[in-house]
Amino acid sequence: MKFFHTADWHLGKLVQGVYMTDDQAYILQQFVQAIEEEKPDAVIIAGDLYDRAVPPTDAVHLLNDTLDKIVLQLKTPVLAIAGNHDSPGRLNFGSKIMRDNGCHITGNLKKDMEPIILHDEHGEVHFHLVPYCDPSIVRNEFGDEEIRSHNDAAKKITEEIKATMDPNARHVLVGHAFVTPYGEEEENTSDSERPLSIGGSEYVDATHFSSFHYTALGHLHQAHYVTKETIRYAGSPLKYSISEENHKKGYFIVEMDEKGDVSLEKKELLPRRDIRTVEASLDELLEHPINEDYVFIRLTDETAVLSPMEKVRSVYPNAMHVERKNYMFSPESEASNEPMERTKMSDIELFHAFYKEVKGNEATEEAEELFKEVLDELLKEENETASPQRTRNAVTN
Amino acid sequence: MKFFHTADWHLGKLVQGVYMTDDQAYILQQFVQAIEEEKPDAVIIAGDLYDRAVPPTDAVHLLNDTLDKIVLQLKTPVLAIAGNHDSPGRLNFGSKIMRDNGCHITGNLKKDMEPIILHDEHGEVHFHLVPYCDPSIVRNEFGDEEIRSHNDAAKKITEEIKATMDPNARHVLVGHAFVTPYGEEEENTSDSERPLSIGGSEYVDATHFSSFHYTALGHLHQAHYVTKETIRYAGSPLKYSISEENHKKGYFIVEMDEKGDVSLEKKELLPRRDIRTVEASLDELLEHPINEDYVFIRLTDETAVLSPMEKVRSVYPNAMHVERKNYMFSPESEASNEPMERTKMSDIELFHAFYKEVKGNEATEEAEELFKEVLDELLKEENETASPQRTRNAVTN
Structure with missing residues (x-):
């Protein structure tokens, strides 16, 4: 069984006011071409297909065209879930009607969801699609009042899956969460990853996923694994923030053998514009x-x-x-004293304030001397040609 | 061949600030039950599935659930087009992937669109799905600079269909337009039908559709036919404005024989709340x-x-x-003279102005006498107990 693992497409994203849709179309074309060449058995998209609940129409067209190519032209099943940026209900539209054609999009989490079962020569692989959802939804869906955090929710969901899962099959979990080695706070986010929740209850312990043969994650934009090679973020296929500058963007080709052991290959995607x-x-x-x-x-x-x-x-x-680079207020100078009103400043004071604002540090005595010389020259010229009032507070310092 | 003809669901509509979604769910339940009982070969929804381009999530769920029931549970093909209220691109999402299951939703108009072909014991019936679109889109799509109005667009589209249509098949056109006997202005709209365009170029001549065996229309909310029985609006399944108060809401069952002749039956739907x-x-x-x-x-x-x-x-x-009912300004009194400033009015003038405002006509002498009596009583009482200033302009008239 060979499948592609990608995530965090964020179609319709704006970066610094620029719509990324053309760049996304460029990347997805490469991705679709790779599917054509590699002929995987399935493509996993682990959430955040869109950047927002109501994406621009261009983004809807792009996802539609991309799915048409993968599912209808290349006859490759798609296994996709909603991320925290997607609207579960909107993404869910048509999903039941589409699934007979191999397009499996799970927007809303439901209790007792059946896995998607694909086959290879060794038997069944069960794909458990767990869309992002708020802990309160998991609490209501499972009727478990103890569920308060994302970690509680992930624990409950994975326990339910494990309780009924076929021990003779191989199992892949597809999820969208902030998974860490200990379910505790990390500082691994980039600017384009919207927090899942406010208040620190968003972290999910990786150990919940340790009994799956592979866990295909989305949410964090940097490709990496958590505690073991098989619990893995694909990362976004494009950089969506300058904080992702040094990421290598792409997707994973996952090959799973008859025992469920995986070998992984990271493939890079070449952006139209870095x-x-x-x-x-x-x-x-x-x-x-x-x-x-x-x-x-x-x-x-x-x-x-x-x-x-x-x-x-x-x-x-x-x-x-x-x-x-060298053109900032130093924080101390801003905080330490209120700037004098400019009209009350002498020319030398004005020079010092301006120098500090532009350069970030105090003018040296040498710089001040130079300024005085030039100023005196100018004032002399001015006094010879114009009103004497201009000299009112020159060189009082 | 038997099919249902409905249109103008407007899912997610607000009427006077009230979401109609529950009422729409109630009606659609009856509609789905009728499909279960009547077992039509297809269900036509002739545009305005949603009330707006970005409908509320509840409305998306309702359409999704309804289509799931019709297409997947009842195995009945759906033939739907975008109306002027729908977003063509959003409604189009997944349409190619869904069509293998008999769910045919056409959001965007394309040149050279293939009809949906259904079969009965007499042969093929071709359903030509023509979504609503602006004349400019038709102009670009067909590269015909002459297309300016909706009538030009409909003429072009129907000519293209007729040029290639199989004379041995029966033909149904599904459209969303303001169709009139002469392509001229009519005053047949209700408050909940958004105008297709500003400036009177929205009317489409019914004769364009005369060579189709049946034309299933949407846009006007009152069920009626135009020039002939087979060019027909189903009307909306619910009243969406008080101006539709006297409409009988429902849908049509259309039975088409081997020659393409149709017999029609109107079915009413019972709203939860009228x-x-x-x-x-x-x-x-x-x-x-x-x-x-x-x-x-x-x-x-x-x-x-x-x-x-x-x-x-x-x-x-x-x-x-x-x-x-009896509590309005009469238009003349508003226009004829500026009302005096109230502080400058005598008590009698104030009474006359008030009486006219409340009742819409001048106070009779009898009413004035009655008022004076009561006022005198009151002023007498007041003078005996309080400051005399209150009498300053009493009964000067």
Whole structure:
């Protein structure tokens, strides 16, 4: 039995105001081509097919076209669940009518759900599709008042599955949760992973999944396994935040033998446009060849740059963000004292405040001397040609 | 060949702030039961399955459950199209994957669409599903710059169908449009039918459909035929506005013989709660037995009624609207002269203005005399006990 494991497509996602739909279509084309070449027995999508409950129509079209290709053209079963970004009810639409064609989308969790059973030459593989849902839903569905956290919910669900599961079959669980080695807090999230719940009850202990031959997870965008090789996140197929800059995005090909042991191969997907940081001075940057990536620019210039985004986009037309590496308030200076009102400042005070705002540190005596010289020059010129009032508070410091 | 013709379900509709979903579920249960009893060969839903592009989740569940019952449990093919209220792209999701199971939902119009072919003992019946779409979409799809109006679009689409249609088969067109005898303006709309377009180009000439054996239409909520018995609106299965008060709601059973001639039977559906007007005085109304209908109350009382809705709802808990039959400005009095500022009016002037506002006509001399008497009484009492200032402009008229 060979299957693909992917997750977290987030179709219709906006990154820094840019719809990723074209980039997603580009990646999914590669993915569909790989299905055509590799001919897996099934494709698992472990939740967050869409980025939101009501995705844009383009995203609906893209998922529809992709499923049509996989299920109808390539005759490959799809096993998909709702993630925390999906609307369970909307994703569930048509699922019963579609399943005879091998399209299995489980939006809503139900008690006593039957696994999807696929066959190979060694017998049955049972795929247990466990969509994301709030602990309160699991509490109601199973009538168990003790279920308070995601960990309680996962424990209950996996216990129910294990209680009735066929010991002669091989078993794959498909889930969407924040699974950790101990069910405790981790700092492994990226900016594009929406928290499952507020207050720390979102973590699920990996040991609940240890008796499945493979656990195909979604939710965390970085591909990794938890406690053992067979409890695994596929990661998202695209970078959805600059915090995912160093991720290698792709999917897994999982081959399961007759005993249920798996061998894994990670396949990378090549994005149309990468998301990455570029750190350079503006002059260096303008020397770069034109590049279409979604770059986050950190300008190293120490001097002011006017209209930086405009200049950056002449080289990086899809730049998403520009910031100044050395161009920040230091937090202390903001907190320590209220800035004086500008009209009450002397020219030298104004210079010091401006220097600090732009450079982030105090002007040296040398810089101050230089400023005074230039200012005196200017004032002298001004006094010779115009009203003397301009000198009112020059060089009082 | 026997099929049901229904349309304009508008699942998820709000009427006067009330979600109709429970009422719709109630009606659809009857409809599904009728399918179970009558065993038609197909069910046509001629557009506006939902009331809006993004329907509430409850409405999605209801459509999903209803289709599951019709298609999977009762093994009856469904032939549905998008109406102007539906989102073509969203309604189209999964349609290719579902069609092998007999669920045919056409959201987006495409050139060269194949009809759905069903068989009976006499041969083939071709169902041509033409979803609602804007003329501009038809213009682009067919590359015909001449298409400006809905009538142009319908002409083009039906010509294309007729050009290739099998003369040995029988043909049913399923459409969602404002079809009239001459393609000209009509005043046949109810409040719950959203106009297809602004500017009068929405009307479609019925003659485009005259060569089909049956044309199953949706859009207008009153069941009726246009020019001939076989070009027909099923009407909505429920009243969705008080302007539909006198409609008989239901669906049609269409039986088509070997030649394509049809016999029709209209079936009524019994709503959980009717939408209707009740005209009575408050006293009469409070004598009525308690009733759950969605009533629009017209109170005939000539005197003021405080908190009318609260009182009405003790008898009609689902009352949607209360108005006063004899309690309006007459348009002339509003237009003819600006009302005097109240502070400048004498008590008698105030009485006349108030009387006119409440009753809609001028106070008689008798009424004025009665008022003066009562006012004098009151002022006398007041003068004996309180400050004399209150009399400042009493009875100056």
